[in-house]
Amino acid sequence: MTDQLPLERLALWVEKRPDAVWLSQPVNGQWHDFTWAQVDEQARRMASALQALGCAPGERVALLAKNCAEWFIADLAIMLAGLVSVPLYPLQSAESIDYVLRHSQCKAIFVGKLDEPDKLAPGIPAEVMRIAMPYPTMAAQYTWAELLAAHQPLHEVHRQSAEQLLSILYTSGTTGQPKGVMLSAGAFAYAGSQSVREMQITEQDQYFSYLPLSHAAERFLVEMNALYSGGRVAFVESLETFASDLRHVRPTVFFSVPRLWTRFQQGVLEKLPQAKLSRLLRIPLIGKLVARKIRKGLGLDRARILVSGAAAIPRALLEWYQSIGITICEGYGMTEHLAYGCFNRPGQVRFGTVGKPMPGNELRIADNGEILLRCPSLMLGYYLDPEKTAETITDGWLHTGDKGEVDAEGYLKITGRVKDIFKTSKGKYIAPAPIEGEIAKNLWVEQVCLMGSNLDQPLALIELSPAAREQSQEQVTADLAQTLQQLNAKLEAHERLSHFVVVREAWTVDNGCMTPTMKIRRNVLEARFADQLGELDARQPLHWQ
Template sequence: MTEPLQLPLQRFNHWLDRQPDAVWLRQPVAGIWHDFTWRQVDEQARRLASALLALGCLPGERVALLAKNCAEWFISDLATQHAGLVSVPLYPLQAPEQIAYVLQHAGCKLILVGKLDEPDKLAAGIGPHITRIAMPYPTMPAEHRWHELLAAHEPLAGSRQQRGDELLSILYTSGTTGQPKGVMLSAHAMAFSAAHATAEMGMTPQDQFFSYLPLSHAAERFLVEFNSLYCGAPVAFVESLETFASDLRRVRPTVFFSVPRLWTRFQQGVLEQLPAHKLERLLRIPLLGRLVARKVRAGLGLDRARILVSGAAAISTGLLDWYRRLGLTICEGYGMTEHFAYGCFNRPGQVRFGTVGRPMPHLQLRIDASGEILLRSETLMQGYYREPEKTAETLEGGWLHTGDRGQLDEAGYLRITGRVKDIFKTSKGKYVAPAPIEGEIAKSHWVEQVCLMGSNLDQPLALIELSPAARQQPQEVVGQALQAHLQALNERLAPHERISHFILVREAWTVDNGCMTPTMKIRRNVLEARYAGALAGLSASDAIVWEP
């Protein structure tokens, strides 16, 4: 990228001048698609900015966003920038108690609410002193409605000059342990990430994005919202979970981001229509195999996809290989909220399975003596909001201390080997890193999620949430398959790493029951506490244990 870095409002004005009547946002409502051009987005954002200022918001104050992905989410984000405010996105799956904590911690006086699955439940976390503006969807009660509010205010005039060092957004982490932390990201950091990513990936206005993962998560906001803003490509939204598959087939994105759990679900959907043994047999037939693979890609809606991304958690190499045989090469990447997800990435055509790729341009990476991954770039956060001690610890020496352990290979590809704090010590005094072993366990298509635990135990054991396909099979079939998988895995592990038991849990791990974060990461401390009782009285002869 050789041109001067444009800050977000500058970049929006660039496309407003160049392609004002091109469609940027596509929103389905009741099966009908509504298109928003750059000019229409600009007018709505400026009207909303006028309304926010008229409601008493002062420059620098924080405005919360609580909604599932939609065109109005983007418009609201732009409006806060026009008004000189700071956006604070909230996860639509967040517990009311965490919503209340974030609103209080960030000092939000106003919240924009939109499409939500359980609006009444989430409303309990929003105090009566906080003004609500409702986007034009069924949602919780609010003092102001979107269309009426915008109609009552003229578009904000002029063009506010953003500064690179101004605070643009506070992104609260999903809180795998303890309360969420507010990551402060500047206009320059967010612009730098998107400008260099779109240049590196060759993204253009001819690309097509599809937005469905929470925009409150740094990865979706970076990969979809900001990358589309910087490359000028349109974004289509999903209407609902029920219409997801048909919406995806209609949009046929060229850039598509998902997380490992959903990549697994997509695979399971294919195998429900075409059993694994039959699909494998067809793919081995040269001409027919290509036709079958093309049909599967079209059925998924990914027949035009040229950049497929997986992130947020580790994905098994077995799953990556399955997609590759269908002509879909998934590029695994690695990033954190603390540097706006601008980290390492497997570029298309340069993919090494089992790694998260090489550092993006202008990103420095090193592994310290303890094996921890340290990062430094212009995308680093300004710090954690109102937490100077945690900020100093995380940004010690000007480097982001990620808390992740990793290894670099001879070509500069990074392999994540686990979290620094996840490593546990068995009763024999031996240390075990769970992530690589969990990755091996997850290669079984009977496994949906896995958590290895073993602190102060003689040998590690694995908690396993079974896949939907496994739950439809007789216990005997699943048990025998997992027994063989465990035996083969233990033969490859060091003696102190060998797994004593697979405990097959009864209840799925979800955000609602506290076992998962809103970004679909497992909460190890919660799982370890929850299943501590299951460890008592385990039989040495039965390695596969079904939770009663």
């Protein structure tokens, strides 16, 4: 039997559980619930409005908002009207928004919760109709409430087909312009249905949505998994209420990224220093009580599936969470196959790997070490870029650009990027990822970027964690110097680091050092620090910029 397509799955829950709550949205500290029937009605009214505004089947409609119930409803409305969704990152620059909207030829855009809407508004061309979600946002020609009130629910909804283009997801791009990944309704159906079946996720499960829904991982792991499992989704209201919202929701399925897992850890250690925590955890009964209290304080005491993705997570961090009774399952995926790739299943976790391929996925390693994937959720191609599509997919195999190894039991280990490998002035090649992983074990390190192209020896740029900024510079310097010494003792001669360079400016999306999916833009950092790095004193291996 073929998997139900997203709209068929929605219809199933509306028929089976119309009065069950699906979405919960906090507004000014008050929680508002949406049942399956209410979501369906609002989505049909908005679909009717989109058609009345002149959006014809196959045309593109963008979404620019932080996560909220209306994001899901707008996405479903776009599907019901036979349109194609184009999600945008809430942290995207106005220039990038302008590029994506023009490149995808969007007819309309939903705008919602945003931190600085006035900065983003110039990125929306005048000819693109704006529909404002019911939150403070930028000026728009149409409002959510007005459109819902003015239109009856669409009766004859679009009939999806597996081959139909459902969404264009633009990659954030560590270099160059974003690429539009075209994903079919069948890709969404396959990823959602197979995932909930494999992970045994049901309507009893609870999700917490806060990572950008414009990212393939959140769209698949939260929106699609909730649609296919029938599980409830609660949204975060704001950054300020994040911790209290998480404690209120107590999700059973929770997805985060390494940088945020690090922040959660630092929050615990600020209240309970590591030395004291380690002592308490060693005491049999008290250790269990302390660990349970920490889990409850985080809001993760009910979580049974905890996921980390989007970037590599240090093994030391995984082991720290394990010590408090939280097993993080690291996974691996790309936008080009809707993030449905490899995963460490609960109870079968192997630290240092990203798990085994999910059902239906084929994995092989090319002669140059590149990871190749072939799966039913693979993209249709890059929008308006057949040349790049042909470069990326050969004989149905996706060239990921990542390097990896598969062990005897089928677990995949990521060893770096094919193009990240750089050559020093001595002609020696260096893979940065494993070395960066070792440096990241130091608790004072928030982020690290190895550089060395055309230098005699590589060096590491380091952004300090918030906890480090509260320590004395002497203490942090001593700890980092020890890490550098211990690391160099393990490395080959050509890999040994000449310096740790501690940078003052944080790496953010706004200053161009990070992509909206929180990946470091190595080329930007290399360009930014190139002049300074040639003048470092060889006698001082630790340099504060």
